Amino acid sequence: MPDKEEKARRRQIQKELQEKAQIEFEKSLPVSREIFQSLFDFLDEELEKNGCDDHLTLTKKFLAKNQIEDADEVENWLKENGGFCDCEVLYNVEELFED
Structure with a gap:
């Protein structure tokens, strides 16, 4: 089971991926x-x-x-x-x- 630091790191990665996906979506808008x-x-x-x-x-x-x-x-x-x-x-x- 991951410790608190690992969970926080995973949440941060997930947040960064969501932000990147949002930026790409905005760029795709015509x-x-x-x-x-x-x-x-x-x-x-x-x-x-x-x-x-x-x-x-x-x-x-x-x-x-x-x-x-x-x-x-x-x-x-x-x-x-x-x-x-x-x-x-x-x-x-x-x-x-x-x-």
């Missing part, structure tokens, strides 16, 4: 965290009214409305992270942003 949060809020509101059509219709509408230049890059990133339609963006991708 747009700012704030834009993603606005997208999630928009989808939450719109999906409640309209439901999901199994496409990225509302996401594309949001990106165009907000004049996001790299919309294709954002869409690809969303799909790589489980967002193949608007409701999946809200349920799968938003989860990645929770601290």
